[in-house]
């Protein structure tokens with residue numbers, strides 16, 4: 001069954017047509033990478049999947065986005081949708097509270113009150129996010145005191161703590177050093193057995209390394225979607241071929257690119 | 268050129284220093300002369316009796332209760348307004364509400380006093396309650412403006428992070444955004460406190476000003492500020508000195524309020540003393 005199935009999706013920011021007629025499918029427990037040049041609409045698309053675009057004034061969405069055959073834009077309770085579809089942002093955004101409270105924030109939001117149960121969830125989520133060993137002795141410390149890489153894994157743990165069905169990640173490693181990046185990539189490879197994941201990345205190696213499927217965006221259109229290996233080795237569309245060849249032959253530029261993104265677009 | 272800036276910066280420090288020297292320099296010897304206990308804990312203020320009696324405890328209590336009342340009324344309303352203005356308000360409504368708040372800040376206190384006499388005194392008499400309500404309104408713009416600024420300074424990613432976990436708007440705002448703005452909001456409350464305890468004219472017009480221990484919310488009360496203003500015009504000798512000492516006491520209260528800020532905001536971290544000193548310098552300058 002398709003985890004996400006998107007048809008005829010169009011999105012406007014006021015006058016600007018940011019997503020044009022997108023068709024997109026994603027299987028259960030698969031990792032899909034979204035690639036494409038800056039400003040092509042990857043983040044925008046990602047944010048249509050948990051309706052974060054509802055927060056943007058003047059943003060209009062048309063078409064259908066189905067999560068396990070349920071149209072998410074007609075769901076009565078958008079917070080339930082966001083519980084089922086978790087999100088991790090480009091810049092680590094730990095809340096100004098302790099490590100424990102950060103992870104417990106989601107479960108508490110959804111009504112978990114028992115201390116014992118919370119402790120269980122927090123430990124499990126931190127283990128799943130491969131950060132338990134580093135923070136188990138400082139659960140009461142402010143989350144801000146962690147390193148950037150640790151903060152990002154904490155944010156992943158926080159997202160996992162509400163047991164989402166899908167995890168959306170928007171360039172989760174672009175603000176991190178190579179070592180933290182490697183840790184998170186490894187973590188994502190492990191998560192694929194338990195979660196369906198969509199990840200935006202500017203890093204071709206990362207896409208090739210961790211994803212099952214890849215979708216290439218250009219100027220608001222989804223140009224091509226397919227098996228990652230297939231798409232990288234035998235792209236069907238020449239625009240894909242061109243983008244990949246440039247990016248792969250200039251990996252330095254590929255790594256450097258995300259740094260230039262204005263924070264406004266990073267969403 | 269740098270010298271000019273330095274001198275300009277020194278001016279305010281110099282002013283504070285002069286105020287300190289004047290108030291404490293003439294206040295503390297007077298307090299000693301009257302007797303610390305007689306002055307601070309005495310409940311009888313009868314400057315024209317023979318012998319006179321200068322107990323300002325009723326005024327201290329009056330100032331504290333009226334200020335506390337203002338905080339109880341003004342802080343919740345102020346913080347809720349700030350949250351609404353910063354995080355929930357449609358922009359069309361904002362353009363209408365925000366100037367309203369700004370206008371509130373610009374109204375002279377004597378006008379507030381008239382408003383209190385016309386609207387509050389008929390309901391609650393000249394009393395602590397009237398004064399508290401009026402001061403609660405007067406500190407609103409301070410609290411709203413500063414809290415709103417610090418709420419707006421919280422990165423949007425925090426709010427989005429909470430929303431993305433399925434938290435609803437108000438849970439995200441109160442659970443994540445407001446705590447992130449905590450130190451700014453506390454500073455706003457403290458400034459409001461300072462304004463309330465130092466307010467004079469409006470209080471005189473609605474508080475009744477009886478220099479005796481207040482016994483209920485609907486009783487009249489005299490604050491330290493009112494005490495000074497009401498009697499300074501004709502006081503002389505030790506009476507005059509006692510009023511200056513009242514001012515010194517008020518000044519010390521304001522210093523204490525300012526000093527308490529770092530203790531509240533950063534309750535349990537290491538270099539508390541350093542921050543306390545830094546804050547003391549800043550506090551003295553405001």
Ligand SMILES: Nc1ncnc2c1ncn2[C@@H]1O[C@H](COP(=O)(O)OP(=O)(O)OP(=O)(O)O)[C@@H](O)[C@H]1O
Pocket residue numbers: 013016018036037038039040041042043044045056261264265266267
């Ligand atoms: N809130 C917004 N309001 C108006 N336009 C927006 C908004 N967010 C994004 N856009 C526009 O929509 C287009 C797609 O932006 P988006 O952030 O989705 O790109 P992206 O592919 O994620 O880019 P990057 O790789 O730089 O993150 C851009 O042209 C951008 O200017």
Ligand SMILES: [Mg+2]
Pocket residue numbers: 042043044170200265266267
């Ligand atoms: Mg983006």
